[in-house]
Every structure is written in structure tokens, then in C-alpha cells.
Amino acid sequence: MSVSVPSSDLIRAAVLVLWAGAAMADGPASDVPAQAPPSRVVSINLCTDQLAMLLAAPGQLISVSHLASDPLSSSMVEQAAGYVQNRGGAEQVYLMHPDLVLAGTYTATATVELLTGLGVKVVQVPPADTLAQVVGQMRVVGSALGRDAEAEAMVTRFQSDLAALAVPGDKAPAAMYYPNGYTAGAGTLSDEILTLTGFHNVAGEAGLTGGGILPLERLVMAAPKMIVTSTPYPGQSRSEEILTHPALRAVRDKAARARMSDADWVCGTPYLLNAVRGMADARRALEAAE
Amino acid sequence: MTRALFPVLAALVAVLFFASLLIGPAALGLGESLSALFRGEGGPVVLVMQEIRLPRAVLGLLVGAALGLSGAAMQGFLRNPLAEPGLVGVSSTAALGAVLALQSGVAAAFALALPLAALAGAGVSVLLILLLAGRRGGALSLILAGIAISALAGALTSLVLNLSPNPFAAMEIVYWMMGSLADRSMEHVWLAAPFMVLGMAVLLATARNLDALTLGEDAAQSLGVDLNRLRLMVILGTAAAVGASVAVAGAVGFVGLVIPHLLRPLVGGRPSLLLPASALGGAAMLLAADIAVRVIAPDQDLKLGVLTALVGAPFFLHLIWRLRGVEA
Numbered sequence: 001m002s003v004s005v006p007s008s009d010l011i012r013a014a015v016l017v018l019w020a021g022a023a024m025a026d027g028p029a030s031d032v033p034a035q036a037p038p039s040r041v042v043s044i045n046l047c048t049d050q051l052a053m054l055l056a057a058p059g060q061l062i063s064v065s066h067l068a069s070d071p072l073s074s075s076m077v078e079q080a081a082g083y084v085q086n087r088g089g090a091e092q093v094y095l096m097h098p099d100l101v102l103a104g105t106y107t108a109t110a111t112v113e114l115l116t117g118l119g120v121k122v123v124q125v126p127p128a129d130t131l132a133q134v135v136g137q138m139r140v141v142g143s144a145l146g147r148d149a150e151a152e153a154m155v156t157r158f159q160s161d162l163a164a165l166a167v168p169g170d171k172a173p174a175a176m177y178y179p180n181g182y183t184a185g186a187g188t189l190s191d192e193i194l195t196l197t198g199f200h201n202v203a204g205e206a207g208l209t210g211g212g213i214l215p216l217e218r219l220v221m222a223a224p225k226m227i228v229t230s231t232p233y234p235g236q237s238r239s240e241e242i243l244t245h246p247a248l249r250a251v252r253d254k255a256a257r258a259r260m261s262d263a264d265w266v267c268g269t270p271y272l273l274n275a276v277r278g279m280a281d282a283r284r285a286l287e288a289a290e
Numbered sequence: 291m292t293r294a295l296f297p298v299l300a301a302l303v304a305v306l307f308f309a310s311l312l313i314g315p316a317a318l319g320l321g322e323s324l325s326a327l328f329r330g331e332g333g334p335v336v337l338v339m340q341e342i343r344l345p346r347a348v349l350g351l352l353v354g355a356a357l358g359l360s361g362a363a364m365q366g367f368l369r370n371p372l373a374e375p376g377l378v379g380v381s382s383t384a385a386l387g388a389v390l391a392l393q394s395g396v397a398a399a400f401a402l403a404l405p406l407a408a409l410a411g412a413g414v415s416v417l418l419i420l421l422l423a424g425r426r427g428g429a430l431s432l433i434l435a436g437i438a439i440s441a442l443a444g445a446l447t448s449l450v451l452n453l454s455p456n457p458f459a460a461m462e463i464v465y466w467m468m469g470s471l472a473d474r475s476m477e478h479v480w481l482a483a484p485f486m487v488l489g490m491a492v493l494l495a496t497a498r499n500l501d502a503l504t505l506g507e508d509a510a511q512s513l514g515v516d517l518n519r520l521r522l523m524v525i526l527g528t529a530a531a532v533g534a535s536v537a538v539a540g541a542v543g544f545v546g547l548v549i550p551h552l553l554r555p556l557v558g559g560r561p562s563l564l565l566p567a568s569a570l571g572g573a574a575m576l577l578a579a580d581i582a583v584r585v586i587a588p589d590q591d592l593k594l595g596v597l598t599a600l601v602g603a604p605f606f607l608h609l610i611w612r613l614r615g616v617e618a
Contacts, residue, residue: 179458180591181473213589216473217316217342220334235456236392238465242473247341 037146038100038121043068044088044111045104047267048125050076051141052102053083054269055150063096072231075263075271090114100144127268131162131192134268158270165276167198167283174199174226175219176261177248179239183214190228190265193272197279198287199226220247226257226282256289257282292563295556299570303351306577310347311339313581315588345476348483350577353471353539356486356531358572359565361546363493364416366500366561367524368423370432371551371609375532376543378423378432379415379439384529384536385466386443387411389450393459405485409533415439416525468595469540471580482534489530493565496523500561542579542594544602545572551605575601 041056042063043049049064053076066087067073068080086092090111093101098120103112105126112122123144128134135155142151174194176184184190185208186201194201202222203214229252232240242248252258259282264274312323316338326332326339357375364373375381391397391407422435447466451459499520502510511517535542549571550564557563575598583592 213591215315215589217314217338220337220342221316223334233456233458235454235459236395236398237454237456237458238462239458240456245341245473246475246477247337250337250341 035146038098038144040096040098041100041102041145042086042093042096042098043102044086044093045102045107045125046073047104047127047137047269048102048141049080050074050267050269050271051125051138052145053079055138055142055147055154056145057147060145062098063093071263072233073263073266075267075269075274090118094118094120102141102144129187129189131189131196134189134272135159137268154270158273161270161273162196162276165273165280166196167280169198169287171195171198171200172226172283172286173202173222173224174228175202175214175222175224176228177214177219177243178230178261179237179242181213181216181219181242182211183208183219185209185212189268189272193276193279197276198283199279216242216245216247220251223251223254225255225286226259226279227252227255228259228261228279231260231262256286292557295553295567296570299567299574302574303570303577306574306581307347307351310350310577310581311343313584314338314343315584341475342473345474345479346471346580347577348479349471349474349539350580351573352479352483352486353535353542354545354573354576355569356490356535356572357542357545357576358549358568358570359490359493360528360531361572362550362561362564362568363496363500363524364528364546365550366503366564367496367520368420368432369503370423371613372432372547373419374544374547375412375528376541376545377440377547377606378419378436379443380412380419380528380532381536381541381543382440382443382447382467383415384408384412384533385541386447386450387533388537389447389466393450393454401481405482405534405537408537409485409529411443412533412536413525413529415443416528420521420525464593465540467541468593469536469542470583470591470593471539472591474538478538482538485530485534489527489532489534490569492523492527493531494569496520496527497562497565500565504559504561540593540595542576542598544595544598544606545575547609548598548602548605549575551609 037057037060039060041052041061043052043061044065046065046067049068052061053064061083063084063086064080066085069077069085071077074080084096086096088107088111093115101115101120101122103122103124105124107124112124115122123140125137125140126133128137135158138151138154138158142148142154176190183203184201186204187209188211191201191204202219202224206214206218206222208214229243232243259278261275264271311327312320318335318338322335323339326335327344329336361374364375365371385408387407387410388404391403396407397404418439419432419435423432444467448463451463454460499510499515502513502515503520507517550568553567553571554564557567576594579594579597582597583594586592
């Protein structure tokens with residue numbers, strides 16, 4: 001699933017550049033509230049879908065992507081049922097006559113260029129690789145919707161909840177483990193969540209930056225006390241067979257705690273706090289067991 | 291030369307098997323890792339050796355032997371140097387069978403469904419090849435039949451994977467076409483090994499009759515060879531050996547083409563010697579390729595078929611070049 005996959009060094013560098021650009025573009029807009037807020041907003045990216053559903057004024061958002069209705073990726077399946085679904089194609093989106101399209105920076109470039117060429121305003125939101133960028137994302141979407149006050153309230157609440165969830169003290173070894181041996185190394189949102197909740201990321205220590213492969217052998221040798229794996233999709237795939245590999249099962253049995261990552265881990269929304277809370281609870285339970 | 295061949299091949303396979311056990315992304319000591327193979331419950335080293343490296347090495351050995359042996363048997367029966375499980379579409383139909391079993395959920399309901407479906411897929415194409423190419427058919431009809439079967443099976447496999455509700459499935463088309471032994475477990479070994487061993491036993495039992503067949507069909511029949519029975523043994527043996535290999539390791543090409551060719555001059559062209567020699571040679575080639583993928587790109591799942599094709603394709607072209615004069 002591409003949305004949940006953290007980015008590489010190169011991509012992250014690109015994000016920072018785009019981020020800076022987005023921040024500058026926002027500056028003047030908040031000073032001069034000349035334009036009326038958009039009234040027909042279409043979101044074509046899973047993460048902007050959820051932020052827009054949380055921040056938009058009633059009736060302002062008309063369509064979200066089909067991924068917002070996938071329980072394995074989206075925390076807001078019920079809310080998404082109230083909107084028209086789109087599959088992100090330029091033709092389909094244009095025919096909805098939007099005055100604002102919310103997209104990710106990695107949304108198909110051709111689609112975004114086509115829509116821009118047709119005179120539709122497209123705001124591209126970069127993925128969040130840090131908790132600070134999550135906050136930035138909330139502000140960017142809020143500002144694009146003309147809902148700065150709501151976004152600011154969301155940010156304040158998010159930051160205070162996050163601070164309350166931090167687990168101080170000794171760090172226990174932990175790892176994220178996904179299909180094909182994919183994991184989150186240093187400089188990823190998952191890595192920051194692990195650190196915040198009293199864990200240290202064995203993938204980061206193995207020298208991995210960004211997302212990448214941690215061979216099963218090396219995961220076994222690192223013997224993490226906490227392991228987070230993903231929920232398998234329906235249908236079979238060889239990529240996911242690694243999650244039921246006897247060696248991984250043994251690691252999970254030996255680890256004091258194991259969790260499944262879910263939709264709450266995917267996007268930088270307030271639902272991320274559920275993921276953080278789960279990890280913080282697991283860390284405290286680990287402490288109590290020792 | 292023939293007498294020295296078997297000990298040399300066996301020693302090569304043994305060395306490569308141990309190398310496969312000793313090479314991996316986790317740096318383990320030599321003594322420590324070998325003793326971990328025989329220890330009971332234990333720490334991470336035991337887990338790595340017994341649950342990750344051992345199944346990989348065992349599958350490398352068995353899959354290579356199955357491919358080498360089936361290549362030699364098909365070439366012997368068809369008396370055609372281009373017969374090879376990968377090239378004539380047996381591997382791709384086995385992959386189609388395996389993918390259908392996995393995506394329809396049958397394999398999850400009943401574990402043996404996976405090797406059995408792959409076996410059925412392989413069996414259908416061996417049967418088709420023998421019917422279409424016939425025993426009198428030349429290299430051309432064999433290759434054309436093979437292309438048609440491979441293309442159809444490959445397209446259907448891609449279709450099934452694209453239609454899967456699992457987003458990873460569509461990314462695995464390459465795996466089913468190129469093969470890989472990464473992250474296999476003992477469960478896969480237990481599932482596939484009985485079929486591979488049985489298939490190989492049936493193929494090895496055809497050795498004497500294949501010897502007789504080198505004299506021509508009429509001569510073979512007058513020597514008491516039951517051609518229908520021989521054909522059935524080649525079909526079932528190849529289907530079981532290749533089908534089970536593909537079900538757990540994907541379709542690895544060229545092993546069954548290259549190995550019998552390299553070894554044929556060394557055994558004086560006798561199928562009864564070529565069959566066991568090709569099994570050993572195939573095992574050595576696959577173990578070597580699997581070690582190479584781990585050395586070249588330890589953190590990426592480089593596909594086995596990439597390496598075997600790098601060796602096999604030039605070899606194949608060389609064969610075509612030599613055949614040009616014969617066919618024209």
C-alpha cells in the first residue's frame with residue numbers, strides 16, 4: 001500500500017523543498033483574506049480526504065477518494081460514506097466542477113497538471129514524515145479551505161494530547177515490520193512515534209534511513225521487545241507471507257508485546273493519536289511486566 | 291571422466307549447500323551457526339539457522355535438482371535439445387495453477403491444494419507439448435507450442451493477480467515469472483518436498499527406457515519399451531517435480547536447458563547417466579544463483595531468474611546458432 005510507505009532520503013529532500021514552498025505560499029494568503037473560501041472542494045488523496053472531512057464547513061467538501069472508504073487505510077470510513085467517491089482521474093474530478101482540488105505531492109503529476117491547465121486550483125500537500133509536519137499539514141489544509149481557526153484548534157489539541165502521551169525513561173527495542181520485510185528506519189513518522197513512546201527503533205540502529213528492507217534474519221538477531229506488523233489485506237500475496245513466517249512468529253512470541261498497525265498509522269491526522277496512545281500503553285505494560 | 295563426474299558434482303553441491311547456510315545478511319560465526327543447526331530451542335542464532343537459512347538451502351537444492359532433472363528427461367524423451375520446463379511453458383502453467391489456488395482461497399482452505407494445483411497446471415502443459423510438438427516434431431514446432439502456452443499462461447497469471455483485492459498481489463507478477471527463494475520457511479519445504487521427491491523418483495526410473503529410445507522409437511519398442519507408459523511417466527514426473535518447485539519458488543528459467551547441455555558430453559550422451567548428473571548439476575546451479583542474489587544485493591529481493599537468464603540466454607542463442615544448419 002503506497003500511502004503507508006514512508007519515503008526515502010531523496011523523496012524526503014524533495015518534500016522539504018516543497019514544504020518550504022507551500023509554507024511561503026501560505027504566508028500572504030493568511031494576511032489577505034481577499035478570496036472567498038472555496039465552496040466545491042474535491043480531495044483525491046487519502047490523507048487530505050481525512051483532514052478535509054475534519055476541517056471543512058458543512059457542504060464545502062463534495063468528494064473524497066475511494067481509499068477513504070477502505071477500512072485498512074482510512075480511519076474515517078463511516079464519515080466517508082457521506083461523500084461522493086472519486087478515483088482521482090482528471091476527467092472524473094473535472095466534471096465535479098470543483099473550485100479547489102486537494103492532492104498529495106505524489107498524486108499522479110499528469111492528473112494535477114491537467115487539472116491546473118483546465119483552470120482548477122490544486123493544492124498539493126506533502127506527506128508527513130515528522131510530527132511537526134503533521135501539524136504543518138493540518139494548517140495547510142485548513143488554510144486552503146479557509147478554515148484557519150478550526151485548523152489552529154486542531155493543532156493545539158493535537159500538540160497537547162501528544163505531549164501527554166510521551167513516555168519518559170529507558171528505551172525498549174522495537175521494530176515496525178511490514179510485507180516483504182519492509183520497515184521504517186530513522187527519519188520516519190513511525191520512528192518518531194516509537195521514540196516518543198519510550199522505544200528505540202532497531203531498524204534505525206541497523207543503519208536504515210527512511211523506509212527500506214530489514215532482512216528477517218537481522219530482525220531476529222535484534223530480538224525486539226515490541227513488534228508492530230500490518231494487518232493483511234484480503235486475498236493472498238507472497239509479500240505478506242513473511243508476516244506468518246515461523247521465524248517472525250517466534251520473534252513475536254518472545255517479544256513482550258506485539259501490535260498490528262492500522263489505518264490510524266497511515267496519515268497525519270488527529271487519529272494518529274490513537275496509534276501513539278496504543279504504543280504508550282504497550283510501553284507502560286512492558287514496564288509493569290519487567 | 292564419467293567416473294569422476296559424480297563425486298565431483300556431489301562435492302560441488304555439498305560445498306554450495308553449506309555456503310548457502312553460511313551466507314546471509316546477519317553476520318554469524320562459522321562454528322556458532324553450524325552448531326545452531328543441531329541445537330534445540332534457543333536464541334536468535336538457532337532461529338535464523340533453522341527457520342530461515344535451512345529451508346532456503348533445502349529448497350535451493352530440491353528446486354534446482356527438479357528443474358535440471360526434468361529438463362534432461364524432457365530432452366531425452368522428445369529427443370530435442372530445446373525442451374526445457376521454463377522454455378516450453380511448463381513452469382508458467384504451474385505458476386498459473388499456483389496463483390489460481392492462492393487467489394481463489396482454495397490454498398488457504400486446504401494446504402495441499404497449492405502444490406496440487408501447480409502440478410495440475412504443469413501436467414496440462416506437458417501433455418499439450420507432447421501432443422502439439424509430437425515425437426516427430428522438430429525444434430520449431432516445440433518452441434512455437436512453448437511460446438503459445440507460456441504467453442497464454444503468463445497473461446492469465448497477470449490477469450488473476452491484477453484482479454486480486456490484495457494490492458501486493460499485482461506487484462508479484464515478477465516473482466511468479468522469475469522465481470525467488472527469499473523468506474521461505476520449513477512449511478514450504480514440507481509442502482513441496484514430497485511432490486518433488488516423488489516426481490524426481492519417477493523421472494529417474496525412466497532412465498533405462500530413455501537409453502533405449504536414443505536408438506529410435508521402433509528399436510526401443512522392439513527392445514520392449516512401452517512408449518505410452520514412458521510418456522505417462524515423463525508427464526507425471528515432470529508435472530510433480532516442476533509443479534511443486536514453482537508453487538513455492540516461482541518459475542526459474544534456463545536451469546533445465548543449460549545443465550543437461552553442459553553435462554551431456556561428459557556422460558557420453560547416455561540418458562541413464564545424464565538424468566542423475568543433471569539433477570546434481572541443477573542443484574549446484576540454483577544454489578550458486580541463490581548465493582549470488584544474496585551477495586550482490588543483500589537487502590533487495592533480486593529474483594533468481596535474473597541470474598539464471600544471464601547465464602542461460604546466451605547459451606540458448608548459441609544453441610539456436612548451431613541448430614540453424616540442422617533445420618534448414
